[in-house]
Amino acid sequence: MQILIRHAKNYVRDITIAILAVAVMAGATLWQPHLLQKVISAILADDSSQVLEFGIQLVVIALLGVAAGLLNAVFAARISQSMAADIRAEEYDKIQTFSFGNIETFSAGNLVVRMTNDVNQVQQLIMMILQSLLRIPILFIGAVVLAIVTIPRFWWLVVIMIIAILLSSQGIFKRMGKNFFKIQNLIDQNNTLAKENLQGVRVVKSFNQEGAEIDRFTDNTDELVAVNTKIGYLFTIMIPIFMVVSYLIIGAAILLVGQNIVKNPKDLAAIAPFTTYLMQILFALMIGGMVSTFASRGMVSLGRINQVLKTKPDVVYDPKAPKEKLSGDINFDHVSFTYPGDDQPALRDVSFKIQAGEMIGIVGATGSGKSTLAQLIPRLYDPTQGTVSVGHVNLKQVNQQSLRQAVSIVLQKAVLFSGSIARNLRHGKPDASEQDMQWATEISQAAEFIDGYEDGFEHYVDERSANLSGGQKQRLSIARGVIGHPKILILDDSTSALDARSEKLVQEALDKELKGTTAVVIAEKISSVIHADRIFVLDAGQLVATGSHQELLGNSPVYREIYLTQKAKEEPNE
């Protein structure tokens, strides 16, 4: 709610107009029955001129109501759009301050939903607040007051009606809520079944399970139908129950008026407006119930957006840190790291020093902490304990831009953005020239397929890089990583989709073209790091051995085991 108020401040004038308009519209609705009473009284008094006067008033007020309603719609739409756009922008800005850790706690997909669906819900909520949420209390209170003013001694009938409607709606809503919860689950199951059968169509067919799956789906659907029927029943009886309550009250009112008509002959003119007010009370309650269910959905979305806005980025750079040229030295001093939400540390007490220009290979089983280690170097996470320094500067005190310029990481999953190849490469170096691109793509062996495109670097990369193969994506992402001549280049299993020959060529090119660059290469295959100056062996988050290939074969059982399984796999026992 604070978010709404904060953003509403920019639109005070428009909001005032929208609220005034809605009040005028509600006022017109409320005033009509009152004028009707006056007209009827005038008829009974045979007063032509009064009939004419009130008649004109009626039409004028109705016209005013229409105009106010339309005006309200225009402003409500404008305010809700502007506020939604502002909220979306604020949320987007916030997400851009997030670290890897922040993104993982939410998951990217979830953040997208919070940026799109949730903002839409909030936009509709604002629209609804401006259009209905204000109109309904005015209508309700106005109708209650005017009904009582019309025939004061029947105040108790009004009260009985409101209580009866509230009680009966409570009972129905409670039952509905329970069933809605059930239905949501059943629908999810139903959709999951359908989805999995689509994805697994080959599995289902090859095991001849079409019939069994249809049975399963039918069972689920039958349950769904049963609950849907129940909800349908509840919906069907809800409004008629309210109507019957109102008709009984109206009938009673007319009867009571009739009984005492001799004492209060003027009540004859009050019957019609009184019943109209009763109906207005009923509609205000019904629409109020409906709107508040919708509004509660919007409030949930608002809460989810608020979570994003309130999240503190867990990696924060010191804005006052001076810019400097960092060297390619890397230093880990008793570094431990635990992912947020995990109990087990991913890295335990890791210490090492890497000299500028060294090539380091990192090997270890899945989950041994290789990627975690690599991601601490460009400060994608801060260590839980210990310090990481690059170029002898503690990363907690480093200037963000200087670090980005010095360290380049090529992630395991190659992600490119839609747009030209050139644009993607320039993400690594904004002012990259044609030559820079040529140089970088030759290193990554991407030049060979880019040359095949008529439009070369201007070739368009589709959304989700759908027009590129896995190997091509990796090659472009390596090119993007090297184009800025980083002091430190980290390759996190970045050549997994390349064939052996291309991988070798990339390595040779890197050796030749990036001589002074510290290279940290993470690999599943020992063949990828066999030529490294030193190889780090990780096991369950600990650095268990370092050394060259030959040294490690001699002194590290973990390394030897990895080597042997890979060797056995590749080289047949002949």
Add this chain to the structure above:
Amino acid sequence: MSDLMISIRYFGAYLKRYWLGLSFALVLMVLSTYAQINAPLYMGKAITALGQFLNDYFNPVTHATASKGKFYDAVWGMVWFYGLAEVAMVTSGLMTSRISAQSSGQMRIGLFAKLQRMTVRYFDTHQDGKILSLFTSDLDNIFNAMNQAIFQMVSQAMLFIGVIIMMFNQSATLAWVTVALTPVALLLDFFVITRARKYIDRQQEATGALNGYINEQINGEKVVITEGLQDESIKNFKPYNESVKKATYRGQMYSGMLFPLTQGLSLLNVAIVIFFGSWFVLHNGMSRAAGLGLLIVFVNYSQQYYQPISQITSVYNSFQLALTGSQRLHRIEVQPEETNPGKGHPLADIRQQVALDDVTFGYNPDKIILHDVNIDVKAGQMVALVGPTGSGKTTVMNLLNRFYDVNHGRVTIDGVDVRDVDLASLRDHVGIVLQESILFSRTIAENIKFGKPDASEAEMVAAAKQANIHDYIESLPDGYQTMVSDENSIFSTGQKQLLSIARTILTSPEFLILDEATSNVDTVTEAKIQAAMNNIIAGRTSFVIAHRLKTILDADKIVVLKDGRVIEQGTHEQLLAENGFYADLYHNQMVFE
């Protein structure tokens, strides 16, 4: 056939079994409408009677005979008719909501069953998301429309006509006054709706672009962070956000106008009716009491009269969605199904061989993937398919158990064309382990027993053991009863593959198609997969798309595919001796350095 006819037929097919219930509901709707339009008349009568009574009562001449009898009769009549209207409406509503739920459930099942009978080709050429939206959005829209729109429209239309008839019966002049504004109202509604629709199209375009951008940026946020692109990302976001704001504003404005417009017009119409009505009453020489009654009746009617107009405009959209939804569902219903030979051979054991004879095949006729391919594998032997990406290896697999049928040539098992074999029997004998492993959202046990639901516990465990996944499953707190899904990460990619191997082992197929994965799995899991694959291949006739040298060397025959043609085949030694493509592949890409 016009789109509307398609929709009518679609609904007709699912609703015809409910004809009795539907006609009963219809009768009740008529009854309810009849009661609804008569009730206001009694309210008018009550007021007239009461006015008459007052007149009589205060007139010394008639004072003695003044009676409220007519008044009470009229009030009871009103309550009775309103009561009847609601009872009839509830009864027909209960019936239609039951029919809606049941028939839409049958549409759901009908769609699912139809999808199960369709060809793999359809699923390969259509996005899962689009097909899935038939379930998640189209069927939902249809159900909502049936619940809230279709029957509603029928009863509202009845009410509309009924009110018009009643009004003209009571007073043609006042009836004309009441309906006079209708053309204006309809035109305005129409104007606003078409405007709203036009802008909503634009709005969807702009929103699509914005969502696309957000989706791409946030999913690539890690790259945004590592490359320090945050400011650029925000800068590029702004124009998208602005354009959504602009495009959505108009659409929202017009759709937001619909409610106040119909509401306001009804207000205006009531005002006009009161205005003219009272003038009419005063200048038409009728008694004050009767005139008053008439005025009340028309105030009621003019409110009732506008109700259908605003209701129909509000349900129109959901009605429209249901129509387009049913047309999409219809398009699925006419899709071709898998063909099963009428008197198909049941397949016995494979005694001699599985063979591809001069097979030519393309996923579409203008683009042939396999050219005159001849491959055979003797019973009990293993053939390894080798070749670069796009050479047609996976395509060969697709033909063996008839996910696709050949264009020319034939695929035979013991000399019998697979197209002449009973489809279920064929697939019972052919097992397949796909590169991408699929898990279903159910227990691990159900997943392993997927192909043989009646397998015993012991059989299941034995299969899991052979697939090297038993120990891991046992280590889970719920063991084989653990719920899994494709999304939750109880299993790694490699373990999923082991599970799908276990699934195939359990059905014990005669003939096996295997696609070795090259996905990123760690060395330990990879060794397990290798062993499990060896277990499953042993003693069976098999086709393997091979990526591992070990598998290739174990094969009885190696077939090298390139650009959809078999360029070499033979044993490892033979092919090395030929010193061709395979030899090159072996020397350059497979040998450990």
